[in-house]
Amino acid sequence: MNRFFVTAADVHLPTKEITIVGEDVKHISKVLRLSTGDLLEVCDGEKYEYIGKIKNISKQEVLLSIEDQMPLKTEAPIEVILYQSIPKATKMELIIQKTTEMGIKSIVPIITNRTVVQFKDDKDKEKKVDRWQKIAIEAAKQSKRGRIPHVESPISLKEALQQAQENDLNMIAYEREVVQGIKGLLTSLDTKNIKKIGIWIGPEGGFEEGEIDLVKDKNVHSVTLGPRILRTETAGFTVLSIMMYELGDLGG
Known part of the structure; x- marks a missing residue:
């Protein structure tokens, strides 16, 4: 599963959505050719990683619904x-x-x-x-x-x-x-x-x-x-x- 990084501000827990913007939008749509319903790994770079399902893709952003949320486990203790x-x-x-x-x-x-x-x-x-x-x-x-x-x-x-x-x-x-x-x-x-x-x-x-x-x-x-x-x-x-x-x- 492809992994992408976002900021904590791009994660909207009340609506259970994540917004991906910037260069990753083109990579998701044009290079990987992903579409509605496909799953992605998303990391906020701070505390959590998520499994997100693509809800919508536009030229400016990719909107995901949060399917799962997990604490980060891949970082070194030092x-x-x-x-x-x-x-x-x-x-x-x-x-x-x-x-x-x-x-x-x-x-x-x-x-x-x-x-x-x-x-x-x-x-x-x-x-x-x-x-x-x-x-x-x-x-x-x-x-x-x-x-x-x-x-x-x-x-x-x-x-x-x-x-x-x-x-x-x-x-x-x-x-x-x-x-x-x-x-x-x-x-x-x-x-x-x-x-x-x-x-x-x-x-x-x-x-x-x-x-x-x-x-x-x-x-x-x-x-x-x-x-x-x-x-x-x-x-x-x-x-x-x-x-x-x-x-x-x-x-x-």
Whole structure:
């Protein structure tokens, strides 16, 4: 069953109806070719998901009747934020897609000393972020997420570190770390009180030594991913999958 996201304001409980507007209207009618009587999954992105039956389709909206209402059950019990140094070409799109599938809460693109990608101006930056957000939306639909991860506008490493002080735990994948792994770090902590975790991933070529020192000064724990060097587009969802497994979100 196809899944769509709406806002809480689009759900009308007194009349037991849901209104879908925007680009999804064309997708439902022209691409999927759905019609009156067909069922859809709809999520309000906050607390509930619904089974809706199409009552009417117009150019502006799709009107559904609510057939069933259920609390969200597909979200992780912890909030995980990915601080990803922006890689070249379409690697960022792959990172957003796969970490969305695995339950990421938000993605913060960061600009580091070895970041190659440059933005022409603010308009170019906004266009890129809009593209990344659309990828997150589509991945959230496909993976039956209850919430859409938010892709933030790119910021500097120092700005990201300041923002990350709100997290309960921050960890950075570092190729020169040889002692502490993700499992060992989590085992040494009282994870019952950890609700918000930041994952830090460097660009192609990795973080510079000065950046690592700066990050560690902000109480970001370095972790090893083993004896092999992973690409930047692989490291993020490797850390996320290990961490989610250890905290019980993957595999029971």
